[in-house]
Amino acid sequence: MSNITNQSLSEILKSIKSKKISSLELTQAYIKNIENAKKLNAFVTTTFDQALENAKKFDNKQNNEQLLSGVPLAVKDLFCTQNVKTTAGSNILNNFVPSYESTVTKNLWNNGAFLLGKLNCDEFAMGSSNETSFFGNVINPIGDHLVPGGSSGGSSSALAADLTPATIGTDTGGSIRQPASFTGTVGLKPTYGLCSRWGIVAFASSLDQAGPMTKTVNDCSIMLEAMSGFDEKDSTSINKKKELYSKNLKDNIKGLKIGIPKEYRVDNMPKEIDELWEKGKKILKDLGAQLIDISLPHTKYALPTYYIVAPAEASSNLARYDGVRYGYRSQKGKDLIEMYENTRSEGFGDEVKRRILIGTYVLSSGYYDAYYLKAQKVRQLIKKDFDDSFTKVDAILTPSTPSSAFKIGEKTNDPVSMYLNDIFTVPVNLAGLPALSLPAGLDKKGYPLGLQLIGKALDEQKILNIGYAFEKNCGYNNEIKKWWS
Amino acid sequence: MSLDKEKIKHVAKLARISVDEAKVDSLTKDLNSIFKFIEQLNELNTDKVEPLTSILNQSLRSRKDEISDGKIREKILKNSPKKNEEFFVVPKVVE
Known part of the structure; x- marks a missing residue:
């Protein structure tokens, strides 16, 4: 079983169930891959000893009743893991070891999986290229000069490079879907409130949502089923019956209405993205879906709205990093205030500081109405656009990103051009909807491109089903040459 | 409107982040473009739009006011980073 690690999660689960491979052998195979892939810089922390022990424990008392029986998983380093360092990609949390486990990771472990390591990400999930991490940028396995996307860039890189059979990320403005698109993998941002935010390092609380990143749509449904569910400890968690996404996965999409929003054909969009979109439409049409032109008129205002709402919430959430209760503390400063100021100045990176300053400004006395209140009003209009469209269609098809993976360093000096990479993903977060990014083709340089399916709130099953049918008929080949080992 | 250096220093003070004098110019440029x-x-x-304060059609749940841990x-x-047996330790606040 030398090639076990390039198989999908569902195939791996079958091999474990039928005892073709033990959990220990599987874990050892991933550890070997990780050790050979240090160049990618996808991991901040590895937990090999703990993983090997858990694998042995599983093999001794094999329980195949669980969704993720005997599978090692690496997760984004934004999820608090009990007794395992959790950094959020920041110097300010470089020595933070939580005494508790996030609900979402706990759900994975309760379903039979165990931790393999913690994956690099943009600092506090603020970034679209994984270049803002204190632990250095992550390399895209597609090419040594390319960013893996962000903020869940360690997750996308590790998944595409076969360093974990599946993973989880968080998505505040596209941080699951954009890196999935850049690496030819599947990424789902669930409906706001479907997965608990408890124990996840907070960025922008009204937008943050955890979700799966996987090699196939079926894998995505398995992971979502395992990680989602009501949690008392998150006041915005939705209390509803647990859904069996993997059991109910179907590829019949005949008669479904797919909306095509005209506003997503933006100025200067590369021809290849347009062609990819056309290809996607044709696949769905051939499968019996009906394409319907729709309008989401406030789309162009989504990013400016996001860059008020997200920094405002971030400035409030990140006020807790004061060098007193946990995290880094500066040794400089003659009094308490100076200690705070130096701690935060030395502990945070430039992008995080920039966003805290934007957020502090838009919430400050005299400016609140002009910025924050205005943004909340426009957010209402953006949500209404989607509500109106979803009276006519079952799902919406768009490109995931306006470009394929860009070069390392290409956008670091121009924050606005970096922000524009999230133009197709951000509206979904503002409206709290679920959206799935699917690998759909390659550009002329051979880099992956993704398409996005947006669903109604809590309609994950439908977009997974459409994605499942799409995947079977798309013929996307996710084989990557392993140049790094 | 545009942000000048003084305004940025004021906001940094509010945010409790010390800003390196050498970086104020580039920060001013970046923030103004944003x-x-x-x-x-x-x-x-x-004018006639209600602000969106929650995307869920539910109000925040409250829990019983009980000690759970x-x-x-x-x-x-x-x-x-600095503690004694019972407390967090900070630089002296009161003389």
Whole structure:
């Protein structure tokens, strides 16, 4: 079983169930891959000893009743893991070891999986290229000069490079879907409130949502089923019956209405993205879906709205990093205030500081109405656009990103051009909807491109089903040459 | 509107972040380009729009006011950069 690690999660689960491979052998195979892939810089922390022990424990008392029986998983380093360092990609949390486990990771472990390591990400999930991490940028396995996307860039890189059979990320403005698109993998941002935010390092609380990143749509449904569910400890968690996404996965999409929003054909969009979109439409049409032109008129205002709402919430959430209760503390400063100021100045990176300053400004006395209140009003209009469209269609098809993976360093000096990479993903977060990014083709340089399916709130099953049918008929080949080992 | 250096220093003070004098110029430039981008929103008339304060059609749940854990001082203090047996320790505040 030398090639076990390039198989999908569902195939791996079958091999474990039928005892073709033990959990220990599987874990050892991933550890070997990780050790050979240090160049990618996808991991901040590895937990090999703990993983090997858990694998042995599983093999001794094999329980195949669980969704993720005997599978090692690496997760984004934004999820608090009990007794395992959790950094959020920041110097300010470089020595933070939580005494508790996030609900979402706990759900994975309760379903039979165990931790393999913690994956690099943009600092506090603020970034679209994984270049803002204190632990250095992550390399895209597609090419040594390319960013893996962000903020869940360690997750996308590790998944595409076969360093974990599946993973989880968080998505505040596209941080699951954009890196999935850049690496030819599947990424789902669930409906706001479907997965608990408890124990996840907070960025922008009204937008943050955890979700799966996987090699196939079926894998995505398995992971979502395992990680989602009501949690008392998150006041915005939705209390509803647990859904069996993997059991109910179907590829019949005949008669479904797919909306095509005209506003997503933006100025200067590369021809290849347009062609990819056309290809996607044709696949769905051939499968019996009906394409319907729709309008989401406030789309162009989504990013400016996001860059008020997200920094405002971030400035409030990140006020807790004061060098007193946990995290880094500066040794400089003659009094308490100076200690705070130096701690935060030395502990945070430039992008995080920039966003805290934007957020502090838009919430400050005299400016609140002009910025924050205005943004909340426009957010209402953006949500209404989607509500109106979803009276006519079952799902919406768009490109995931306006470009394929860009070069390392290409956008670091121009924050606005970096922000524009999230133009197709951000509206979904503002409206709290679920959206799935699917690998759909390659550009002329051979880099992956993704398409996005947006669903109604809590309609994950439908977009997974459409994605499942799409995947079977798309013929996307996710084989990557392993140049790094 | 545009942000000048003094305004940025004031906001940094509010945010409790010391800003390196050498970096103020580039920070001013970056923030102004971001605010120029944000201010596209002024094209929209939103006089009659209600602000969106929650995307869930539910109000926040409240829990019963009961103690559900406790006696975990050690765990709470564990990650502190400076502590004694019972407290977080900070630079002297009162003479």
